[in-house]
Amino acid sequence: MDLDDLDIFRCVVREGGIARAAARLHRVPSNITTRIKQLEARLGVALFRKQGRSLALTESGQTLLGHAERLLLLAEQAEQEVRNGTTHGTLRLGSLESTAGARLPSLLSTFHLQHPGMSIELQTGITDTLLRMLARFEIDAAFIAEPFEPGRFSSRPAFxxxxxxxxxxxxxxxxxxxxxxxxxxxxxxxxxxxxxxxxxxxxxxxxxxxxxxxxxxxxxxxxxxxxxxxxxxxxxxxxxxxxxxxxxxxxxxxxxxxxxRTHLVWTDQPGAPLQALMALLP
The missing domain is CATH 3.40.190.10 (Periplasmic binding protein-like II)
Structure with a gap:
């Protein structure tokens, strides 16, 4: 799957339509439309549906968006590491508000001191919301509390x-x-x-x-x-x-x-930023 196609698809989602995505990417709208149609034909599914005057993601589009975010992030990390010779990357982290307020300040401070080339984007929410965000690949890992159903996620006790x-x-x-x-x-x-x-x-x-x-x-x-x-x-x-x-x-x-107990849960194989964070946990 072409990363450029995924970038165009993601831009259409973020901008909310073909015209705005074309302006953002400095392309003509017809080119964006063609690339989206080609991607849908390749996958054999519709990625968008009409919702009034705007476009909304189908269920298949929502699934692809999560994978696209991860693949584009990995590509960016790979390029940075090859260019600079150091490990970079962004960890999209979810957390309970209680954990973010009481546990994470010192942990994230240490993380940033030890790994200046890495960054963390933090979102807070309740356990069920964070698990849904993980399932949609909107975040890479989350601190959640018992009780919860791990499902297909990997987890380890944290606090x-x-x-x-x-x-x-x-x-x-x-x-x-x-x-x-x-x-x-x-x-x-x-x-x-x-x-x-x-x-x-x-x-x-x-x-x-x-x-x-x-x-x-x-x-x-x-x-x-x-x-x-x-x-x-x-x-x-x-x-x-x-x-x-x-x-x-x-x-x-x-x-x-x-x-x-508060657990750290994640999907797939943890990347370098998540591994670095896990190394700091008790």
Whole structure:
């Protein structure tokens, strides 16, 4: 498969259409259209479909985009290494926000000091979102939390975490699941591993919480809990680093729920940047 064809295909996706891709690549639109049609004929599938006045990727196009991103990145890395004689490359890394806030700052600092020719592009999200991004080859690796289904991904434990319930200062102590009956839960959206642990525990104990408030960041969750909005679940390692960490009260979970591991997961054979990062893990 021709790398130039893949670059044209990727540009059409990024620019959202033939005309803008042609302008970006300094080609005439008819040339871009012909190259896309030739690529579709070679693969025997449609890569785009009409969506109003714009183009949208088909399922086959989405699959090809992930592979195209990786192949073009590998080609760029190979050229840099041959030209400069040193290892370069970019690692597209996904991470839980808790891991990014508590675990990654020192790790990435060491990485950049030891490997100045490599770079990391970091995106945060919940476990299920990060796994979907891996499956679509939008990222190369991700730090996610238990529980999760590894599927076809490779994985290794990265960090041990301790989970705790949090409430506003001065609220009654939480001794069991029953104490959460009717309480408002302040959590991440569906797909968060910590939320899954909490809700499964309550279901096992036959406890029904009150409302569930969903927020997209730990900063918002901690702030709302501190304001006596409800009960949250969080990594103690992150809480120790949080600005409002002292504004909430901690309540220990049962042992089987308290201890949790963060894993690094990836697809295919790890490239040089990922291998360099893995070498720094505990």
């Amino acid at each position: 041990n975490e301790t989970l705790t319930l949090i409430s506003a200062q001065g609220t009654p102590r939480i001794h069991s699941a029953a104490d959460l009956s009717g309480q408002t839960l302040v959590v991440f959206p569906h797909g968060c591993s910590y939320r899954r642990r909490l809700t499964e525990w309550l279901a096992e104990e036959g406890v029904t919480p009150g409302r569930i408030l969903e927020f997209g960041s730990y900063h918002a969750i901690i702030a709302c809990v501190a304001a006596a909005t409800g009960i949250g679940i969080i990594s103690t390692e992150l809480l120790d680093h949080a600005v409002l960490g002292n504004a909430v009260q901690r309540h220990p979970l049962p042992d089987r729920l308290r201890l949790n």
